[in-house]
Amino acid sequence: MKILKKKNIKELSKINTPYGSVVTFFDDRDFPFSDMTVGFSTLNPLTRQRINHKFSQFMIYVLKGKCSIEIGNDKITLNPGDITLIPKNCPYKVINDNNDYVKIVYVATPLAKDPRDGHNYL
Template identity: 25%
Template sequence: MTTAITRTVKVASEEVDANTKRGGDLRVTLSPKTVGCTSGFGGVLTLEPGDHITEHYHPYSEEFLHIVEGTLTMSLDGEQITLGPGDSLLVPIGVRHRLVNTGDSTARGAFHLSPLAPRPELGHVDTEPAQHPAESNPDVGGTP
């Protein structure tokens, strides 16, 4: 039996540590570890011009991405898709993806992944080396 969340839980992005392992500044704000949710996790991302999130895929989860600011290019199994403010993108389960800030200003977005992998360490499969492997934050409750 699962326990339903019966109260509103607000988390400010400044309250959680950044995960920069794959590049950029990823902050998982809503997750099993931060708020006790059970169906997925989400948060916000910031990428400076020229920065990127290294390629990976999710064997159990779809990823939903919404761009708030800046110009980004998402590679989905090698296909390039340009994204700007107001654009949303679905990354299907098992699709390799890599996100690059191709603009000349800071890019910001929000993401959500669902459903959860059976265990957090099974949620992501890297297909290229992490940019900053020592900068992983295992306490964020899931990393995009």
């Protein structure tokens, strides 16, 4: 197997939402065998978003800010340096109750067959 490297990372896509933005910088277009996507997400101050990834488990790593994740009756707080994994097809909320932006790195795997099915706001 050959080791692949991506240099000078550029945005593959950027989606602005009412909650912030999602920027993809790595997916199967770069490494066809990867079956994952990696990117940054920014959550606007004082926002809540409800999401479900039907086909992918979703890893969240907090770079900046503080947010909460709710799944059912469970709630955790994530600070910079914290990481969590959301199981596939598990609706959850990301909550930013602060006056600052939250910046995360995300990894979703496996990919949905159609990208429009991968990230569903509820």
